[in-house]
Amino acid sequence: MNIKMIIQYDGTDFHGSQIQPSVRTVQEEIQKCLFQLFGTKVLTIFSGRTDAGVHAKQQTINFKIDSSQIPADKIIHPLNNILPKDILALSSEEVSEDFNSRFAAKKRIYRYFIRNTHDIFRNRYSLIHPYKIDIDQFNIWAKIFIGEKDFQSYCSAKAEVKHYICKITELKFFQHEDEVVMEIHGNRFLHNMVRIIISSFMELNRNTLNIDDIQRILDKKDRIYAPKTMSPKGLFLWEVIY
């Protein structure tokens, strides 16, 4: 049977979601617990990778098991009893055998949280940007990224992908309590893409780049021209839509 599961994790103490040798990853921790639960090696498929330090409010995964004595929607309970405290399973259900959480995803939503002053309860989850943010202005600038575009300049030079075309259907900023939130919706995201996009807004806000520069950077299709990759700690994979 094929199980679709929604999980949360605090990315602070992980070297990203994807299994790598000799570092702590979300995938390895979950697979260790699934092995403990089902007594057999279980391979998980994630909707997408998240980098070291990036959080997930809702990440979707799926995995196949021969059978389960636990009803599909109850698997999260014994699993949560053994998961480390920075991973939580939110829901599980049986889905058709051909469901693949990566390839079936229609839309991914990310949020990036920015704040003006330190707060110990938000330090793991938001970036300090000590400049005033004009949300209306940010939302005007945001239009440059919307649409189907080549985001090669906004992709880590290390990434190996067939193409750099991504369709951004929504990009908006809004106030949430004492923080500013960027929410971005897209069919796919390249490695570091959201963190380079938010970085562009920080540069625009400091007047170190203007909107024409951003267009030129996009047109260059080369990572070297875009601003630095912003810290992962303000970034959340917020939801994956199927």
Added chain:
Amino acid sequence: MNIKMIIQYDGTDFHGSQIQPSVRTVQEEIQKCLFQLFGTKVLTIFSGRTDAGVHAKQQTINFKIDSSQIPADKIIHPLNNILPKDILALSSEEVSEDFNSRFAAKKRIYRYFIRNTHDIFRNRYSLIHPYKIDIDQFNIWAKIFIGEKDFQSYCSAKAEVKHYICKITELKFFQHEDEVVMEIHGNRFLHNMVRIIISSFMELNRNTLNIDDIQRILDKKDRIYAPKTMSPKGLFLWEVIY
């Protein structure tokens, strides 16, 4: 000179605010850093103790130093560079020599956060209560605790105090996103008092106690009759008013 400082801390990994031998406390961590900064032993006075696991959104402390090469309002910057990541200094100022953060406090405000479902980003900061909460009903029940009353039943039996009279000037519940918040204002709070009060509401909500039982518990003036002490993790010292 006498320095008044507002600090924040995440109580999860502390054995409370007050210095005790061989355990990690907020006071000891701060005093270690003040020693490093000023090169001399500095004694801090806290507005009040917080228990192991209790957080502070704003705790007020004061301490005396001979002199400072750093302007009083700038002390927080070098201090924050050396404080552990679960303590943050928010502001500092010079105050009159006779100011004492404990005795000068007019009002203490605490908040307790309750949620219905798990969320990994709130697990350190809120209590899971799996029953529906009727906020209007909670605010009616809340009236029983308001006023100047003897709270001996609501005080840890281990506490050594001269008397148990506390004046509660406000006690209200409100919704905040997907959590219910209890906010309580009082001139003083006894050891574990807020955590036993919130516990009473949980019992009222589960119908294991009714409001007449609560009055009888208050009248008994004996800890043994009141409900158990609720987890510290949902509790924040929110603000101290002078």
